[in-house]
Amino acid sequence: MKFFIDTAKIEEIREAKMMGLVDGVTTNPSLVSQTGRTFEEVVRDIVAEVDGPISLEAVSTQAEEIIAEGRKLATYGKNVVIKCPLTVDGLKACRALTSEGIGVNVTLCFSPSQALLAAKANATYISPFIGRLDDISHHGMELVRQILTIYRNYQFKTQVLVASIRHPLHVVEAALLGADVATIPFAVIKRLVNHPLTDVGIERFLKDWQKVPG
C-alpha cells in the first residue's frame, strides 16, 4: 500500500519524507488554508520536495471551468493530479482531463455507485472519505471493501485511495483490505509509530546499559 501524506504543510511533508513515508501528497482547500500561505507558495514548495503524485483540488464547479483549472494546475508539475468532485461536472472533467494524459483523483466519494462511475470516467484515483462516513454512523471501511470488490470484478485500473483517515486502525484496515493507497494526516503517521511497550523497552535497555561495566 502506498502512503500519501494528507497535508499542505511543507514541514510535515519533509519530516515524513525522512521516514520514507511519502509516496505522494494530497491537499484540499481546507488543508491549504491551514498553512496561512498563498496557494502558489504552498504548491511550489511541495512540487520541489515530492516526486510522487501530488493531488491539487480544482475549486470550480462547472465542467468546462474544472477542465480549464485542471489544465492550469497541471502546469505546476508532471506529477500533479487534479482533484475533481464526484458530481456530473466533475465526472465530465475527469474524462476530459485523463484523455489529455492528466491524472485525476475523484474526490468526495461516499457510495459504491459513485465509485463505479469514477472508474467508468477513467479516474486515476477514487477517494472514499471514510472518516466522514464514520462521523455520521456509517461504516466507512465497508465502502472501501465494496469499491475494491467492484473494481476487482471488472479489472478497473482506477486506484482506491482511502481518504479522511482519522486513526491508525483506519490505516491497518485499509492495508488488510488491499487498498492501493492511504492518504494519512501527519498526526496519524506519528501515532502509527508509537507503542507503549517500545517506550518501556527502550527505557529498560538504557537503564540496564548503565550497569554494564565499562
Ligand code: E4P
Ligand atoms: C484527501 O484527499 C481528503 O481531502 C482528506 O483526506 C479529507 O479528510 P477530512 O475528512 O479529515 O477532512
